[in-house]
Amino acid sequence: GQQVMQIPQYQHVQEGEDFTTYCNSSTTLSNIQWYKQRPGGHPVFLIQLVKSGEVKKQKRLTFQFGEAKKNSSLHITATQTTDVGTYFCAGLGSGYSTLTFGKGTMLLVSP
Amino acid sequence: DTEVTQTPKHLVMGMTNKKSLKCEQHMGHRAMYWYKQKAKKPPELMFVYSYEKLSINESVPSRFSPECPNSSLLNLHLHALQPEDSALYLCASSHQARGDYGYTFGSGTRLTVV
Numbered sequence: 001g002q003q004v005m006q007i008p009q010y011q012h013v014q015e016g017e018d019f020t021t022y023c024n025s026s027t028t029l030s031n032i033q034w035y036k037q038r039p040g041g042h043p044v045f046l047i048q049l050v051k052s053g054e055v056k057k058q059k060r061l062t063f064q065f066g067e068a069k070k071n072s073s074l075h076i077t078a079t080q081t082t083d084v085g086t087y088f089c090a091g092l093g094s095g096y097s098t099l100t101f102g103k104g105t106m107l108l109v110s111p
Numbered sequence: 112d113t114e115v116t117q118t119p120k121h122l123v124m125g126m127t128n129k130k131s132l133k134c135e136q137h138m139g140h141r142a143m144y145w146y147k148q149k150a151k152k153p154p155e156l157m158f159v160y161s162y163e164k165l166s167i168n169e170s171v172p173s174r175f176s177p178e179c180p181n182s183s184l185l186n187l188h189l190h191a192l193q194p195e196d197s198a199l200y201l202c203a204s205s206h207q208a209r210g211d212y213g214y215t216f217g218s219g220t221r222l223t224v225v
Binding site for chain 1: 144151152153154156159167199201208209210211212213214215216217218219
């Protein structure tokens with residue numbers, strides 16, 4: 001079945017440093033979605049990428065979808081303590097399918 | 112209304128108890144989901160309802176019984192659970208069962224089985 005790998009599992013940065021998490025699928029994806037889950041909270045939808053090579057920005061967050069539609073990344077510029085949480089990528093395959101979540105990257109930001 | 116509401120937020124139940132988790136959305140979404148999430152793990156799909164019909168059951172034990180009374184409501188009936196079933200149970204909804212355009216998750220029910 002479809003697998004989505006995500007690295008790193010965990011990252012601890014100083015406030016102001018950049019952060020990147022990477023996602024790789026075993027199969028070509030129809031789209032890829034990113035979610036953020038704060039400690040003690042629930043996953044919150046951030047964005048969806050659909051097109052090959054697509055790049056989207058949300059303030060300090062930059063999302064990319066690979067040319068082959070099998071990999072994606074989320075980059076945060078100049079992290080803030082409010083960025084703390086676990087970031088999940090979730091891939092949607094072709095046809096009738098449901099989201100396959102990566103294992104997530106837990107981000108800790110020290111002031 | 113852009114929320115998925117789950118009740119209760121916390122639940123402690125014994126292994127012989129019967130309880131139900133409730134989920135409600137008023138976004139007109141036609142797909143609703145139950146997920147189970149253990150600490151430091153991704154959400155794990157349990158059930159998918161599409162247009163009020165069960166479309167996916169991810170080989171979930173029969174002690175979990177889902178119900179979709181109408182397009183806005185989703186229940187999860189619990190009976191004879193085991194301590195290892197303790198987890199965060201998340202309800203989610205989306206426009207369609209494929210999940211295009213993203214899922215909206217509820218805040219979850221933290222279940223402890225004693």
